[in-house]
Amino acid sequence: MLEITHLNKTFNPGTINEVRALQDVNLKIDPGSFVCVLGTNGSGKSTLLNAVAGTFLTDSGRITLNGRDITRWPEHRRASAIGRVFQNPFSGTAPSMSIAENLALAARRGRKRGLSWMLKPSLVNDLKKRVKDLNMGLEDRIDSAIGKLSGGQRQALTLLMSSWLKPDLLLLDEHTAALDPKTAGKVIELTERIVTEGKLTTMMVTHSMQQAVNLGDRIIMMHQGSIRYDFGGEEKKRLKVPDLLALFDELRRKDQIDNGVADLLIANYV
Amino acid sequence: MTLLLGSITIGLVLALLALGIFISFRIFSFPDITAEGSFTFGAAITASLIVAGVNPALATLMAFFGGMVAGAATGLIHTRFKINPLLSGILVMTALYSVNLHVMGKSNVPLLSKNTLFTWFEKIAVAISGQDTTVNVLGWSVAARDLWTLLFCLLIIVAFSLLLLWFFRTNIGTAMRATGDNDQMIRALGVNTNGMIIFGLALSNGFIALAGSMLAQLQGFADVQMGIGMMVWGLASVIIGEALISDRSLGMVIAGAVIGSVLFRLLVAIALRWGMNPNDLKLITAAFVFIALVLPGFMKKTKKINLLSHKHA
Numbered sequence: 022m023l024e025i026t027h028l029n030k031t032f033n034p035g036t037i038n039e040v041r042a043l044q045d046v047n048l049k050i051d052p053g054s055f056v057c058v059l060g061t062n063g064s065g066k067s068t069l070l071n072a073v074a075g076t077f078l079t080d081s082g083r084i085t086l087n088g089r090d091i092t093r094w095p096e097h098r099r100a101s102a103i104g105r106v107f108q109n110p111f112s113g114t115a116p117s118m119s120i121a122e123n124l125a126l127a128a129r130r131g132r133k134r135g136l137s138w139m140l141k142p143s144l145v146n147d148l149k150k151r152v153k154d155l156n157m158g159l160e161d162r163i164d165s166a167i168g169k170l171s172g173g174q175r176q177a178l179t180l181l182m183s184s185w186l187k188p189d190l191l192l193l194d195e196h197t198a199a200l201d202p203k204t205a206g207k208v209i210e211l212t213e214r215i216v217t218e219g220k221l222t223t224m225m226v227t228h229s230m231q232q233a234v235n236l237g238d239r240i241i242m243m244h245q246g247s248i249r250y251d252f253g254g255e256e257k258k259r260l261k262v263p264d265l266l267a268l269f270d271e272l273r274r275k276d277q278i279d280n281g282v283a284d285l286l287i288a289n290y291v
Numbered sequence: 292m293t294l295l296l297g298s299i300t301i302g303l304v305l306a307l308l309a310l311g312i313f314i315s316f317r318i319f320s321f322p323d324i325t326a327e328g329s330f331t332f333g334a335a336i337t338a339s340l341i342v343a344g345v346n347p348a349l350a351t352l353m354a355f356f357g358g359m360v361a362g363a364a365t366g367l368i369h370t371r372f373k374i375n376p377l378l379s380g381i382l383v384m385t386a387l388y389s390v391n392l393h394v395m396g397k398s399n400v401p402l403l404s405k406n407t408l409f410t411w412f413e414k415i416a417v418a419i420s421g422q423d424t425t426v427n428v429l430g431w432s433v434a435a436r437d438l439w440t441l442l443f444c445l446l447i448i449v450a451f452s453l454l455l456l457w458f459f460r461t462n463i464g465t466a467m468r469a470t471g472d473n474d475q476m477i478r479a480l481g482v483n484t485n486g487m488i489i490f491g492l493a494l495s496n497g498f499i500a501l502a503g504s505m506l507a508q509l510q511g512f513a514d515v516q517m518g519i520g521m522m523v524w525g526l527a528s529v530i531i532g533e534a535l536i537s538d539r540s541l542g543m544v545i546a547g548a549v550i551g552s553v554l555f556r557l558l559v560a561i562a563l564r565w566g567m568n569p570n571d572l573k574l575i576t577a578a579f580v581f582i583a584l585v586l587p588g589f590m591k592k593t594k595k596i597n598l599l600s601h602k603h604a
């Protein structure tokens with residue numbers, strides 16, 4: 022399904038702001054797998070998802086999706102195979118357009134858009150039904166601007182949009198981080214439902230250990246631009262929150278030792 | 292009264308300009324000053340073709356395509372070479388000045404005694420209601436010909452407005468609006484946003500060139516200076532429309548731009564009639580748009596201050 026080999030990305034190379042955001046990342050995800058991506062702030066989780074989605078081109082390495090090498094594809098071309106939900110509820114929807122228009126736009130993700138009428142009655146019926154399935158009472162408001170909705174409602178709709186046409190890969194980047202706990206819970210429930218029903222291959226970035234433990238069949242943990250831990254199968258099922266916290270601590274300790282060694286070297290040789 | 296009819300007619304023709312500015316400025320938030328060049332470009336193309344004996348309808352259509360090319364050039368410079376919107380427009384506008392002079396061969400091309408769209412309209416009008424008939428409108432007697440010209444313009448504008456409204460409700464047109472609204476989102480849905488910007492600016496400048504083409508035919512000449520200030524003029528029309536109609540639905544916004552254009556032209560005609568110095572026209576237009584742009588923010592602020600003082604009291 023998704024295969025990433027020796028992927029590297031450096032932002033602002035050759036300047037004082039140089040950041041080696043991805044360093045030799047290798048990852049293979051099987052069809053139908055649900056992967057939770059953990060990692061400290063700035064460890065490169067979003068960068069990894071953005072690299073896969075094509076927000077920017079990478080420096081070296083290869084990304085293949087469904088057997089096709091998409092490494093040099095522009096973002097809009099990859100969109101035919103990838104559905105996305107962003108951290109910021111404002112990112113995934115066009116605020117001044119109606120709920121119906123937003124959904125209808127998603128109903129043609131990656132397809133040709135011609136001069137035919139957008140909101141055909143059959144499509145409107147279909148989208149009313151699917152909005153009703155969200156149980157948020159939005160089915161009567163499909164003609165009002167989506168920008169007026171709450172963050173949670175927008176994220177739920179963005180989820181619906183990203184999975185309207187079954188994507189080969191669903192990318193969720195902390196899509197509940199901006200929501201209050203109760204709403205976040207609802208959106209996670211919906212995520213689980215959509216992913217299970219559609220048997221979607223999914224990568225979900227999260228900061229919630231609990232979410233990572235409860236959801237999915239694999240956990241990868243990133244640190245300083247590379248994947249440090251990777252748990253799948255039975256191992257993933259056995260993992261509990263304290264185990265994950267311990268791993269975080271270990272990464273942090275290693276950091277301190279690394280820095281300590283560096284200081285020592287600098288003190289001795291520079 | 293003839294003056295009034297004339298003003299409304301020009302206002303209707305310039306509504307095409309307002310629609311073009313609406314596309315670039317409101318759909319894409321792209322301050323596209325190419326408008327000043329493409330307005331003249333449309334006039335220049337049509338005037339030269341008509342002088343060369345080309346059918347006026349074809350000459351008008353060619354102006355539309357010419358405008359599209361100009362807009363596409365701006366879009367390409369902006370998206371391909373990452374040059375900022377204003378500068379991209381300025382480059383194309385400046386280049387168009389020379390192009391326009393080449394197209395016209397001189398700085399002013401008269402169209403008197405040539406066949407234009409409007410001489411066609413007049414012929415049809417005369418065939419319907421006779422040579423020198425006058426019609427009574429609200430107690431004023433006006434030449435039937437003038438009234439017919441106005442009706443034709445109205446017809447054309449309504450047709451183009453409906454066409455634009457329909458376009459923005461199609462799959463591609465909705466994607467275009469989304470590009471202006473949230474480009475990150477629509478790219479994630481598979482739309483080439485750079486292509487959309489190029490296409491949108493082409494469409495916008497097509498409309499604007501069409502306005503220039505029709506104005507040249509209406510007033511009987513094309514002039515290399517006629518585009519100066521047109522962007523702000525179009526903006527003024529759009530802003531008046533928005534102020535008049537609070538409904539933000541697409542159809543209403545488009546109708547607002549048309550009504551705004553006619554009203555603005557009428558206001559200018561009245562001001563000139565009252566003795567405003569024509570040289571001050573652009574100054575006042577600019578001041579008007581400036582006030583319209585800062586007023587909403589200013590009002591919000593004073594409202595806030597009022598609320599605050601209320602609380603303290």
Ligand SMILES: Nc1ncnc2c1ncn2[C@@H]1O[C@H](COP(=O)(O)OP(=O)(O)OP(=O)(O)O)[C@@H](O)[C@H]1O
Binds near residue numbers: 032068
């Ligand atoms: N467009 C960019 N330009 C420059 N630097 C960037 C860019 N995007 C990310 N970075 C840097 O790359 C590193 C990785 O960032 P990234 O956003 O991937 O982290 P993250 O793991 O998603 O963190 P968080 O949990 O805070 O979201 C950071 O140091 C960040 O500052």
Ligand SMILES: [Mg+2]
Binds near residue numbers: 066194
């Ligand atoms: Mg992130």
